Amino acid sequence: MGYLLIVDDDEDFAGAAAKVLRDAGHEVRVELDVPSAVRSMRQRRPDLAILDVMFPEDSSAGFSLAREIRGEAGNLRDVPLLMLTAVNSRFPLGFSSKDIDDCWLPVDEFLEKPVDLDLLCARVAGLLSHARAPENRQP
Amino acid sequence: MATYTLSFPDRASPSAHAAPRALAHDLPEELLLRNALWFCRLRWLVIGLFAAFGVLGLVPGLLPRLGLRPPGAWPLVAAAVLFAANLAWLAHAHTIAAKGRHAPFRGERWNVPLFQPVCMNLWAQIVADLVSLTLVVHHVGSLETFIAFAYLFHIVLSCIFFPRRWSLVVTALACALYLGTVALEEAGVLERAGIYADASLRELMDHLPGVRLAHVAWAPFTWFVVWYLAAHLSAEVHSRDRELAETNRLLLAAQEERRQHMLRTTHELKAPFSAIHANVQLLTKGHCGQLPAEAQAVLGRITTRCRRLAAEIQEMLQLANLHSVTQEPLPTAQLDLAAIMRWSLARVAPMAQERQIALDADLHPAPVWAVEDHAKMVFANLLSNAITYSHPGGHVRVEVAPQHGGSASVVVQDHGIGIEPAKLPRIFEPYYRAEEAVRHNRESTGLGLAIVRQAAEADGLTVHVESEPNVGTRFTVLFPPSPPRSPGLGKGDTPPSAVDGALSPFPSPALRRKENADGVLADRG
Numbered sequence: 001m002g003y004l005l006i007v008d009d010d011e012d013f014a015g016a017a018a019k020v021l022r023d024a025g026h027e028v029r030v031e032l033d034v035p036s037a038v039r040s041m042r043q044r045r046p047d048l049a050i051l052d053v054m055f056p057e058d059s060s061a062g063f064s065l066a067r068e069i070r071g072e073a074g075n076l077r078d079v080p081l082l083m084l085t086a087v088n089s090r091f092p093l094g095f096s097s098k099d100i101d102d103c104w105l106p107v108d109e110f111l112e113k114p115v116d117l118d119l120l121c122a123r124v125a126g127l128l129s130h131a132r133a134p135e136n137r138q139p
Numbered sequence: 140m141a142t143y144t145l146s147f148p149d150r151a152s153p154s155a156h157a158a159p160r161a162l163a164h165d166l167p168e169e170l171l172l173r174n175a176l177w178f179c180r181l182r183w184l185v186i187g188l189f190a191a192f193g194v195l196g197l198v199p200g201l202l203p204r205l206g207l208r209p210p211g212a213w214p215l216v217a218a219a220v221l222f223a224a225n226l227a228w229l230a231h232a233h234t235i236a237a238k239g240r241h242a243p244f245r246g247e248r249w250n251v252p253l254f255q256p257v258c259m260n261l262w263a264q265i266v267a268d269l270v271s272l273t274l275v276v277h278h279v280g281s282l283e284t285f286i287a288f289a290y291l292f293h294i295v296l297s298c299i300f301f302p303r304r305w306s307l308v309v310t311a312l313a314c315a316l317y318l319g320t321v322a323l324e325e326a327g328v329l330e331r332a333g334i335y336a337d338a339s340l341r342e343l344m345d346h347l348p349g350v351r352l353a354h355v356a357w358a359p360f361t362w363f364v365v366w367y368l369a370a371h372l373s374a375e376v377h378s379r380d381r382e383l384a385e386t387n388r389l390l391l392a393a394q395e396e397r398r399q400h401m402l403r404t405t406h407e408l409k410a411p412f413s414a415i416h417a418n419v420q421l422l423t424k425g426h427c428g429q430l431p432a433e434a435q436a437v438l439g440r441i442t443t444r445c446r447r448l449a450a451e452i453q454e455m456l457q458l459a460n461l462h463s464v465t466q467e468p469l470p471t472a473q474l475d476l477a478a479i480m481r482w483s484l485a486r487v488a489p490m491a492q493e494r495q496i497a498l499d500a501d502l503h504p505a506p507v508w509a510v511e512d513h514a515k516m517v518f519a520n521l522l523s524n525a526i527t528y529s530h531p532g533g534h535v536r537v538e539v540a541p542q543h544g545g546s547a548s549v550v551v552q553d554h555g556i557g558i559e560p561a562k563l564p565r566i567f568e569p570y571y572r573a574e575e576a577v578r579h580n581r582e583s584t585g586l587g588l589a590i591v592r593q594a595a596e597a598d599g600l601t602v603h604v605e606s607e608p609n610v611g612t613r614f615t616v617l618f619p620p621s622p623p624r625s626p627g628l629g630k631g632d633t634p635p636s637a638v639d640g641a642l643s644p645f646p647s648p649a650l651r652r653k654e655n656a657d658g659v660l661a662d663r664g
Contacts, residue, residue: 012414012418013417054410113409114412115417117420
């Protein structure tokens with residue numbers, strides 16, 4: 001079980017995902033915008049962050065946040081990231097190829113919206129157990 | 140059995156979909172270059188004529204019998220000089236063309252400055268032609284023959300290819316050269332020449348100054364009239380061309396705006412739908428406690444419709460993305476179609492299981508150059524189509540095999556309801572669904588094969604369909620042997636990607652490495 005942070009501007013979706021993940025035994029915090037998410041992560045490091053991509057004022061804020069997390073000097077840089085997208089193509093609306101360059105974008109897993117919540121739980125469990133495996137721990 | 144083939148052999152070049160052209164005043168560089176090359180090819184004919192005339196002149200007594208004077212060496216010298224010059228211009232034009240292929244001419248580069256290499260080439264050809272022609276005019280007979288009207292060829296061509304002021308320069312240059320030659324002949328600086336054996340016509344003119352003057356003035360007067368008419372008509376045609384280009388640009392922009400709007404709207408639908416879908420799952424999966432049987436039945440119906448709506452939104456987004464002309468083209472990569480098919484089969488396996496359809500695959504490694512996302516879309520849609528229109532308990536046969544010359548074929552065959560021959564050509568239209576198809580399955584959106592068509596068109600694939608009602612349908616997709624032309628290839632080829640285990644929509648190398656290490660090839664969602 002772990003402490004999970006969901007960053008999604010859609011409260012209804014985030015609430016439903018949080019409910020299912022809590023029922024699966026995780027501790028879950030929901031943040032509806034990127035600045036609050038950054039503050040929350042600095043206060044307490046999540047074991048895993050679930051990020052949405054598109055936010056009202058920035059259609060690729062989730063990608064920017066992912067890069068910011070990976071660029072952090074502290075212990076946030078190795079937080080496993082699961083990206084939720086509502087898009088289904090490699091070059092969708094408003095994103096540039098830079099946003100989704102395989103080398104550039106350091107997320108661990110993608111799930112496409114609408115999300116099967118059982119699949120979400122399975123992916124979260126997989127990422128947490130992978131992160132906790134001794135060979136993947138940061139020294 | 141009826142058949143239908145969807146083929147895109149003459150796929151429009153990427154530039155056909157490129158950014159709309161700006162308002163133009165002159166012809167674009169690429170067209171001028173084609174003209175320069177055409178000029179050169181045309182000149183071979185003239186060179187041939189000179190050479191033939193020179194050779195005929197060498198045959199003793201032949202030309203005098205026709206009333207002509209043997210020309211001496213000038214036709215052969217002219218042919219040799221033009222031959223050498225033409226080789227040089229051709230080489231220069233081909234060099235420019237090669238550079239253009241390296242850094243393609245931009246569609247909007249219409250207003251070509253005078254000192255661009257292609258213009259210098261054309262001007263060099265025209266000036267040299269006019270000078271050569273003047274020498275020919277002198278030798279053939281400047282006043283007593285109609286040779287002076289040969290200048291009209293260059294005047295009219297310059298009116299078509301160049302703006303009005305440039306063609307006027309060509310006309311003025313022709314006048315200056317012609318009148319200068321006549322003046323030098325009259326002044327006795329140039330010895331009179333001519334091809335007519337009988338000099339009486341010229342002598343008659345010498346005695347009639349008015350006739351001589353009329354002959355001298357008639358040619359330049361005609362040239363200027365022709366220049367005016369041709370330049371005017373050419374300007375009209377260019378203006379019409381520009382109007383059409385502008386209308387085309389506006390149409391493309393409107394079409395693109397509509398697509399973008401549709402894409403945005405569909406996407407906006409998807410976000411709230413995700414929330415609805417997630418909350419319905421809370422209820423159906425018991426996260427809010429046990430529900431009465433009737434409520435569960437209602438939720439079951441909602442879930443079914445949710446699934447249909449999710450598929451429809453997904454397909455509308457895919458189709459809109461494929462249609463979008465402003466979108467960056469996806470890079471091609473070397474793919475193994477068998478691996479892509481395995482990935483696609485894994486994706487449709489739950490659907491096949493639900494409908495009790497057996498999937499029977501015969502996959503051989505088939506490396507081709509293709510767009511990974513498009514190949515996945517084509518396979519996933521053909522497979523789900525075959526499963527959807529099979530009878531319960533039936534089976535779908537899938538074959539992937541390399542073909543001669545580096546191409547590859549993919550076959551998806553079902554034994555389902557089949558398609559009536561008259562309806563075959565319509566199955567690739569968006570939202571088209573045959574009546575019997577709707578009766579068989581109400582859930583299908585009618586967009587799957589439209590997506591196949593768009594992806595096939597984008598990548599130059601050929602899709603062949605054979606079908607017989609109540610017997611089944613067989614789709615054969617042929618991938619082209621060579622790397623399809625792709626503007627995305629300009630910056631260097633995309634390295635071959637390992638598609639086994641690739642995640643849609645965004646395969647991450649880091650994840651692939653981890654999955655390979657874990658040996659996990661789970662559901663790809």
